[in-house]
Structures are given as structure tokens and as C-alpha cells.
Amino acid sequence: MILVAAGTQDGRELVGELLSAGYEVAASVVSTYGEQLLARYGSRLLINDEPLDAAGLMKYMQQKGVTLLVDASNPYAVNVSENAMQACRTMGIPYIRYERQSS
Secondary structure (H helix, E strand, C coil): CEEEECCCHHHHHHHHHHHHCCCCEEEECCCHHHHHHHHHHHHHEEEECCCCCHHHHHHHHHHHCCCEEEECCCCCCHHHHHHHHHHHHHHCCCEEECCCCCC
């Protein structure tokens, strides 16, 4: 299972690409609106809309069998990235930061 911190349009598009490639994907967002934007993927996508600190993230990843975390959160959401990096380090799960190229 790949977990995507999907707080951006790029993150939502990445979720779609991963699903299209046949991966099991979970997406984490911090609002009902974020969840609504991902609803188009239907039951193929597991969505978490609760904010998670590092401990909560570790528990979630363990419960869902996450083997990779892709951080496509907003660049200004520093706490999200810090929690994700800490959780991945502790659990030995690969962490990838996805960012749009600067224009």
C-alpha cells in the first residue's frame, strides 16, 4: 500500500496515476473538502481525512500495511512533512517528497 499525503492538486493527480498503474493507494488529507476532491476515485482509494501527528501516522501506516509514503502536501505544511519523515524513519518505510518544479 502506498500512502500519499495528498494536500495539493498534484497530489490528487499522483493518486490517480498510481491507481491507474495498479497500485493499492491510500490518500491522507486534512479536510472534508480534500476528501470530496478525491471521491472521484471511488472504492479503489482509501481516504483518511483526519489530521495525524507522527504517532497517529505510524499507527495508521501499520494498520493499513503501508510500505511507501509519498509526501505531496503543500510546501507550507511543514508539520505534515516533519511528521511523515519522523514516522517513516522510525518505521523504516521509504519517504519520497514530491514537489512541482519551480517555474
